[in-house]
Amino acid sequence: MPRPVVAAAIVDSLSEPTMLLACSRAYPQELRGQFELPGGKVEDNEDPVEALTREIAEELGARLAIGERVCPEDRQWWPILGGRVMGVWLAEVAAGSPAPRAGASHLEARWVPLADLAALPWIVADLPIVEAVVARCAH
Numbered sequence: 001m002p003r004p005v006v007a008a009a010i011v012d013s014l015s016e017p018t019m020l021l022a023c024s025r026a027y028p029q030e031l032r033g034q035f036e037l038p039g040g041k042v043e044d045n046e047d048p049v050e051a052l053t054r055e056i057a058e059e060l061g062a063r064l065a066i067g068e069r070v071c072p073e074d075r076q077w078w079p080i081l082g083g084r085v086m087g088v089w090l091a092e093v094a095a096g097s098p099a100p101r102a103g104a105s106h107l108e109a110r111w112v113p114l115a116d117l118a119a120l121p122w123i124v125a126d127l128p129i130v131e132a133v134v135a136r137c138a139h
Helices: 048-060 114-119 124-138
Strands: 005-010 019-025 039-041 064-070 085-093 106-113
Touching: 005 019, 005 048, 005 064, 005 124, 019 048, 019 114, 019 124, 039 048, 048 064, 048 085, 064 124, 085 124, 106 114, 114 124
Parallel strands: 005 085
Antiparallel strands: 005 039, 019 106, 064 085
16 A cells, blocks of 8 residues: 655644645646645654654745644545545644745745635645635634
């Protein structure tokens, strides 16, 4: 079974979210320019939240305050490309952290109003996750 993946739905504020950080892929070529939630693979014997913290530091150079998990109905993990599954957590940039910036994995990291997210070209598997994040933030 492929390694699970973790991702952060980084919002401007966990208490009153209005914007989400959307990241466009630099590679592979077939996904280049498509948007995703940032994150990465969980290493063997690694706690998923620790993996998320590590991946965001590596990819975006930022530290996060992790909020609640966003799950599909009846499950903990979202099905994504290549038979993988992804765990997603709401998060905000931690106080005192550098601002997130696109690294080698992404062409850009852009703050987008929640209402405008559907207009971006999302990786197909990420779109229902983004829709669930927007619905959660509306509550």
